[in-house]
Amino acid sequence: MSIARRSLLRGALGLAGASAFTRLGCAADLAPRSLSLFNLHTGESLQAIFFEDGAYVPDALSAADRLLRDFRTGTIHPIAPGLLDLVATITNRLDTRQAVQVICGYRSPQTNAALHARSNAVAAHSLHMDGMAMDIRIPGVKLAHIRDVALSMQRGGVGFYPGSDFVHVDVGRVRRWGGNAA
Numbered sequence: 001m002s003i004a005r006r007s008l009l010r011g012a013l014g015l016a017g018a019s020a021f022t023r024l025g026c027a028a029d030l031a032p033r034s035l036s037l038f039n040l041h042t043g044e045s046l047q048a049i050f051f052e053d054g055a056y057v058p059d060a061l062s063a064a065d066r067l068l069r070d071f072r073t074g075t076i077h078p079i080a081p082g083l084l085d086l087v088a089t090i091t092n093r094l095d096t097r098q099a100v101q102v103i104c105g106y107r108s109p110q111t112n113a114a115l116h117a118r119s120n121a122v123a124a125h126s127l128h129m130d131g132m133a134m135d136i137r138i139p140g141v142k143l144a145h146i147r148d149v150a151l152s153m154q155r156g157g158v159g160f161y162p163g164s165d166f167v168h169v170d171v172g173r174v175r176r177w178g179g180n181a182a
């Protein structure tokens with residue numbers, strides 16, 4: 001065997017080794033991701049594996065878009081898959097089997113403008129309008145606990161609304177607001 005051929009073989013083996021290592025390193029990222037949601041306004045629920053075999057599941061994403069639609073206008077808007085990842089990771093870390101109760105997912109421009117006119121707490125351009133935010137609570141889990149887990153993830157904004165009994169999470173800039181009382 002020529003030297004050139006030997007080094008070619010070694011190179012090929014090295015590549016195979018590297019790719020096996022990468023697969024191992026990414027095992028956690030490739031694990032199926034599931035979510036259980038309950039929309040408090042519509043009474044609809046969804047239990048779905050939305051990520052499997054290394055890819056998002058289109059049907060599950062569509063079902064989530066629908067469940068998280070603007071219930072006031074019926075408008076459906078794509079929900080950022082990263083938001084589903086975020087909420088799925090929060091529930092995993094909280095080790096709960098309860099469905100996440102959704103107070104608000106997508107918010108249409110009309111609905112947001114109406115809410116903004118009524119309350120200073122609603123931003124003029126909320127990330128709810130981009131399908132990047134959800135207001136949630138989980139039965140049996142303290143609101144402050146949800147907030148702390150969400151904050152520890154550093155993946156976006158976390159708003160604490162103990163008076164209304166929900167935590168706002170989004171996949172925008174990392175920031176926090178709201179009361180600190182537990």
Ligand SMILES: [Zn+2]
Pocket residue numbers: 104128133134135168169
């Ligand atoms: Zn919100």
